Amino acid sequence: MMRFDRLSSPGRARRISFLFEGQPVTAQEGDTVATALLAAGAGATRSTPASGSARGAYCLMGVCFECLVEIDGVPNRQGCMVPVAEGMSVRRQRGAAGVAEDVR
Amino acid sequence: MTTVRDLVIVGAGAAGLSAAAEARELGLDALVLDEQPEPGGQVYRSVARVAERRPADLAFLGADYARGAELVAASTGGERRQGATVWQIGPAGRDGSREVIWSEAGAARRVLARTVLVASGAMERPVPVPGWTLPGVTTVGALQVALKQSAIYPAGRVVIAGSGPLPLLLAEQLRAARVPVAAILDTTPSGRTAKALPLLPAAALGAPDTLRKGLALLKARDRSGVPVWRHVREVRAEAGSDGALATVRFRTASGDEETVEADLLALHEGVVPNPQLTRLVAAEHRWHAAQRCFHPVTDPWGETTAAGVYVAGDGGGTLGARAAEASGRLAVLAAASRLERLTEAARDFRADPWQSRLRGERALRRLLDVMYPAPDWIAAPADEAVVCRCEEVTAGELRAVAGHAAGPNQAKAYLRCGMGPCQGRLCGLTVTEMIARARGTTPAETGYYRIRAPIKPVTLDEIASLDSEDAA
Numbered sequence: 173m174m175r176f177d178r179l180s181s182p183g184r185a186r187r188i189s190f191l192f193e194g195q196p197v198t199a200q201e202g203d204t205v206a207t208a209l210l211a212a213g214a215g216a217t218r219s220t221p222a223s224g225s226a227r228g229a230y231c232l233m234g235v236c237f238e239c240l241v242e243i244d245g246v247p248n249r250q251g252c253m254v255p256v257a258e259g260m261s262v263r264r265q266r267g268a269a270g271v272a273e274d275v276r
Numbered sequence: 277m278t279t280v281r282d283l284v285i286v287g288a289g290a291a292g293l294s295a296a297a298e299a300r301e302l303g304l305d306a307l308v309l310d311e312q313p314e315p316g317g318q319v320y321r322s323v324a325r326v327a328e329r330r331p332a333d334l335a336f337l338g339a340d341y342a343r344g345a346e347l348v349a350a351s352t353g354g355e356r357r358q359g360a361t362v363w364q365i366g367p368a369g370r371d372g373s374r375e376v377i378w379s380e381a382g383a384a385r386r387v388l389a390r391t392v393l394v395a396s397g398a399m400e401r402p403v404p405v406p407g408w409t410l411p412g413v414t415t416v417g418a419l420q421v422a423l424k425q426s427a428i429y430p431a432g433r434v435v436i437a438g439s440g441p442l443p444l445l446l447a448e449q450l451r452a453a454r455v456p457v458a459a460i461l462d463t464t465p466s467g468r469t470a471k472a473l474p475l476l477p478a479a480a481l482g483a484p485d486t487l488r489k490g491l492a493l494l495k496a497r498d499r500s501g502v503p504v505w506r507h508v509r510e511v512r513a514e515a516g517s518d519g520a521l522a523t524v525r526f527r528t529a530s531g532d533e534e535t536v537e538a539d540l541l542a543l544h545e546g547v548v549p550n551p552q553l554t555r556l557v558a559a560e561h562r563w564h565a566a567q568r569c570f571h572p573v574t575d576p577w578g579e580t581t582a583a584g585v586y587v588a589g590d591g592g593g594t595l596g597a598r599a600a601e602a603s604g605r606l607a608v609l610a611a612a613s614r615l616e617r618l619t620e621a622a623r624d625f626r627a628d629p630w631q632s633r634l635r636g637e638r639a640l641r642r643l644l645d646v647m648y649p650a651p652d653w654i655a656a657p658a659d660e661a662v663v664c665r666c667e668e669v670t671a672g673e674l675r676a677v678a679g680h681a682a683g684p685n686q687a688k689a690y691l692r693c694g695m696g697p698c699q700g701r702l703c704g705l706t707v708t709e710m711i712a713r714a715r716g717t718t719p720a721e722t723g724y725y726r727i728r729a730p731i732k733p734v735t736l737d738e739i740a741s742l743d744s745e746d747a748a
């Protein structure tokens with residue numbers, strides 16, 4: 173299973189803690205939700221509406237929408253476009269969460 | 277009252293940032309809208325923060341990357357909004373201005389723009405190999421983003437599969453960062469160097485620096501000690517018992533089947549324009565046979581067939597970061613002249629060095645197009661390969677209807693391909709090519725999905741916020 177490690181270069185990045193599936197996770201200032209989840213070894217972060225197959229971030233640049241997660245109760249957020257913030261609550265997106273009502 | 281700006285620039289990558297610098301120098305009232313949290317686009321992702329907070333990382337990200345910090349610095353002064361996703365550019369009104377609508381921090385906002393510069397960049401070509409949807413399969417660019425934005429790298433067995441300059445650059449960045457790579461599968465077909473040789477003198481003359489760096493990357497890869505398989509075909513990703521990537525299977529140059537175990541597979545088959553915004557304004561597009569993608573049709577300054585809408589950078593056709601800087605400048609010079617803020621003589625004078633840079637980078641691109649041809653298997657992916665990742669439509673399903681579909685929009689109606697949240701970005705080119713192949717026509721005749729606003733999913737709340745802004 174894919175795992176991302178942090179380079180140990182001496183930087184001055186601030187630590188940020190947020191919740192993933194209710195569990196506390198540490199990230200770094202500058203991370204997006206998607207890169208923070210890669211660093212946390214979160215694995216697949218959504219399942220597809222059609223077959224329920226597992227997906228993870230693919231492009232990290234906003235075009236593929238494979239990184240969709242639920243952030244602070246709002247579904248369909250692109251994890252790779254949202255900077256991670258202190259106290260944020262992130263959940264995996266299962267199937268077509270909220271697609272019909274909330275997003276067109 | 278909605279404000280009217282001289283110029284709205286969409287994108288703060290190499291093209292958008294240099295366009296912003298030119299606009300400021302010319303005294304235009306310009307607004308830059310970019311959806312990333314930080315300026316820099318793809319090449320210069322996060323560069324200002326990295327230079328300030330993690331300067332040591334510049335050593336492996338390279339001097340070309342570091343130069344992006346100058347670009348960010350030179351562009352400051354005007355208004356630039358990060359985290360601003362543009363989802364509508366309206367038709368030209370009676371005075372020629374267009375409405376530009378974006379979402380920012382959960383609310384939608386709009387301005388009127390006398391001219392618009394689309395500098396929204398490129399994306400990596402969708403490569404529908406079997407298993408490319410598995411967790412653990414990413415693009416090559418995604419690993420660069422991870423390194424730049426967050427200083428994270430894939431631990432475990434990393435396999436890079438693909439063709440072109442970008443996999444070479446990633447291999448070098450990982451080597452310099454001491455991140456091990458298990459194998460490189462180079463999918464470039466054999467015999468390309470000989471074919472490209474006649475184009476070498478023009479490229480060497482036109483873009484000597486870029487060419488020299490490219491050759492150095494090639495040499496560095498071959499000396500790095502990482503196993504390199506050449507002329508690889510039929511790459512496929514296979515899952516382990518946990519449902520994630522476990523094995524990469526491929527055919528070697530001699531035709532044998534081989535496998536390598538992998539925790540991460542990074543794919544790359546070149547870069548194509550991100551078509552959403554130029555399609556949205558209904559600009560004319562032309563099929564580029566060598567690059568196997570559509571380019572917006574423009575005049576020499578970058579103006580599209582939608583009046584007052586310009587395109588600069590790799591959204592107009594892949595030419596790389598140095599060229600993007602030049603085309604960004606040129607588009608603003610043309611816009612300023614259109615707005616009667618600059619005489620044609622002054623425009624031409626300022627344009628000269630940028631035009632010559634652009635000519636040079638174009639000469640190099642002609643060489644790269646021959647060296648690293650766009651893969652022809654995209655028109656005929658394996659039956660089981662998923663083509664539309666969002667709606668999970670396979671190549672086999674598409675092939676079954678492709679002969680009867682008048683075009684991509686009809687295939688969409690039959691199969692829902694292109695109807696998911698990515699709005700066809702990751703299947704559009706494949707669908708065009710497969711239909712063209714099935715009907716015995718050309719991709720140019722087949723056309724592309726019709727793109728409508730909003731080009732990114734928007735919530736009803738965001739749309740409502742637009743109405744309440746009007747009421748206020």
Ligand SMILES: Cc1cc2nc3c(=O)[nH]c(=O)nc-3n(C[C@H](O)[C@H](O)[C@H](O)COP(=O)(O)OP(=O)(O)OC[C@H]3O[C@@H](n4cnc5c(N)ncnc54)[C@H](O)[C@@H]3O)c2cc1C
Binds near residue numbers: 287417418442597
């Ligand atoms: C992943 C990737 C890695 C690359 N790496 C290199 C490299 O190392 N060296 C090199 O020479 N070339 C590289 N390229 C090629 C690259 O396209 C160009 O060199 C360069 O980035 C082009 O600059 P640009 O300004 O045209 O686009 P970009 O740098 O891509 O900038 C476009 C910007 O527009 C934003 N944007 C897009 N759509 C919207 C919207 N609707 N609303 C608001 N903002 C939007 C994007 O988020 C982005 O910030 C890479 C390309 C990709 C796709």
Ligand code: FES
Binds near residue numbers: 233238
């Ligand atoms: S990973 Fe592709 S859009 Fe976020």
